[in-house]
Amino acid sequence: MLVAIILTTLLSACANPAEFRHYGTVKYTSYRDVPGVTADEIMAIDALRKQYGSFIFGSILSTKTFYTENSKIGGYSALLCEWLTELFEIP
Numbered sequence: 369m370l371v372a373i374i375l376t377t378l379l380s381a382c383a384n385p386a387e388f389r390h391y392g393t394v395k396y397t398s399y400r401d402v403p404g405v406t407a408d409e410i411m412a413i414d415a416l417r418k419q420y421g422s423f424i425f426g427s428i429l430s431t432k433t434f435y436t437e438n439s440k441i442g443g444y445s446a447l448l449c450e451w452l453t454e455l456f457e458i459p
Contacts, residue, residue: 399456413456422459425449 396402399413425445427433433445440446453459 396455417456417458420458425452 399405400410425448427445429435431443433441433443436442
């Protein structure tokens with residue numbers, strides 16, 4: 369009985385990955401493409417874009433923000449800033 373339970377547990381993880389549903393991610397390249405964004409929100413973002421040349425994002429050095437071997441900032445925070453820059457067209 370114990371052997372049957374162990375085998376069932378081990379073999380249940382061997383399913384074909386193609387059988388799993390892949391929901392994927394949607395990458396929005398502009399804030400105008402985000403579902404549910406209103407005309408007022410678009411006008412507010414456009415006003416910010418005209419008023420400011422860039423925004424500053426601060427983060428303490430950690431596993432989310434660190435210096436790479438090339439002395440560039442890496443990690444989740446850097447990726448988030450890159451994505452926000454692309455999405456809102458504000459560096």
